[in-house]
Amino acid sequence: MALFNSPCSSSSSISPLLSFKSSASNSQSVVVSAFPVRNRCRFINIRRCLGVRSAVAVESPSSSATDSGGFPKLLLEVKELSAVISESKQPILKGVNLTIHEGEVHAVMGKNGSGKSTFAKVLVGHPDYEITGGSVTYKGENLLEMEPEERAAAGLFMSFQSPVEIPGVSNIDFLNMAYNARRRKLGLPELGPIEFYGYIAPKLELVNMKVDFLNRNVNEGFSGGERKRNEILQLAVLGAELAILDEIDSGLDVDALRDVANAVNGLLTPKNSVLMITHYLRLLEFIKPAFVHIMEDGKIVKTGDISIAKVLEKEGYKAISG
Ligand SMILES: Nc1ncnc2c1ncn2[C@@H]1O[C@H](COP(=O)(O)OP(=O)(O)OP(=O)(O)O)[C@@H](O)[C@H]1O
Numbered sequence: 001m002a003l004f005n006s007p008c009s010s011s012s013s014i015s016p017l018l019s020f021k022s023s024a025s026n027s028q029s030v031v032v033s034a035f036p037v038r039n040r041c042r043f044i045n046i047r048r049c050l051g052v053r054s055a056v057a058v059e060s061p062s063s064s065a066t067d068s069g070g071f072p073k074l075l076l077e078v079k080e081l082s083a084v085i086s087e088s089k090q091p092i093l094k095g096v097n098l099t100i101h102e103g104e105v106h107a108v109m110g111k112n113g114s115g116k117s118t119f120a121k122v123l124v125g126h127p128d129y130e131i132t133g134g135s136v137t138y139k140g141e142n143l144l145e146m147e148p149e150e151r152a153a154a155g156l157f158m159s160f161q162s163p164v165e166i167p168g169v170s171n172i173d174f175l176n177m178a179y180n181a182r183r184r185k186l187g188l189p190e191l192g193p194i195e196f197y198g199y200i201a202p203k204l205e206l207v208n209m210k211v212d213f214l215n216r217n218v219n220e221g222f223s224g225g226e227r228k229r230n231e232i233l234q235l236a237v238l239g240a241e242l243a244i245l246d247e248i249d250s251g252l253d254v255d256a257l258r259d260v261a262n263a264v265n266g267l268l269t270p271k272n273s274v275l276m277i278t279h280y281l282r283l284l285e286f287i288k289p290a291f292v293h294i295m296e297d298g299k300i301v302k303t304g305d306i307s308i309a310k311v312l313e314k315e316g317y318k319a320i321s322g
Helices: 039-053 116-124 148-153 171-185 193-206 223-240 253-267 282-285 306-317
Strands: 019-021 028-029 075-084 090-100 105-109 129-138 158-159 165-169 242-246 273-277 291-294 299-305
Touching: 075 116, 075 273, 090 116, 090 129, 090 273, 090 299, 105 116, 105 306, 116 129, 116 148, 116 158, 116 242, 116 273, 148 158, 158 223, 165 171, 171 193, 171 223, 193 223, 193 253, 223 253, 242 253, 253 282, 282 306, 291 306, 299 306
Parallel strands: 105 273, 105 291, 158 242, 242 273
Antiparallel strands: 019 028, 075 090, 075 129, 291 299
8 A cells, every 4th residue: 555665775766655754753763674685674664564454454344334314424525635745845735625424435637737646645644745734534533643554554545646566575464464463453464375275365356356466576577568467466465445546457368358347346345445646537437436536736726527528538638627
């Protein structure tokens, strides 16, 4: 899940996936390196990352998805959220408003560079951004005061636009550790490799992934589409109350798109919500959102249903902006 650049590496050019530095405390890094690093460093970082990524691996005691009036419960409320790039102080988010209830599927669309990924990354606590205004309430708590790992533990999951590799760590070990980290948190016994295999096998079918992928190192040598399937496999294993899917459809062939979309649909329950970022109507035709938001220059400027995406597809942004 929430994973960015490693302090164990000298480069910071790799796309964000596998390491994390807390936004609340710049001195504290929670990381999985995306680069070859000394084993000890990598081991420590992976274990810490698993705390981050192990969102809701195991079903927690559930409560009703509606409030006392029978309406869906409020899950996320973003009000006038503004954020700048930490280093340059360049404003990117300029007053985002968005409300998500339990069980809802939302889509955010918008031109390149309008701030969609930044918004998603700010929600999971990416250290590249500094909040300059507004509020975010998640399950009644101030999300912006939570450490990234607390956000994950509270059920926030983000799949990244460009998932990165973790050399030397097999997919199944990674997922098993992540899953067990969550079970420990819930006071449940850990699953050994055999029991875990029994748990994960049906989930492989869900994303139509071959069993060999479990023994390969995380994302190493995976094609773009395989990486996306692997992200959804992680979501299926770890679960999420709010899954943020950033361009989960990019680079997918038609069959892969259908598999990934079916897998996401299979994970939806009246309590789980999805916020997906996409450029294309085709994804929205598989995972049907109730709300489609258009982001422009760091703000949501329009909200409607899927018909907005249809207009966009046909006529481009000029038809709906301004
Ligand atoms: N860490 C960063 N450093 C420098 N610029 C950044 C950083 N993060 C975001 N930006 C800039 O902020 C703007 C918004 O970027 P963002 O990735 O959020 O856009 P987007 O709407 O997701 O775009 P796309 O559809 O192309 O993925 C862009 O101009 C981008 O270059």
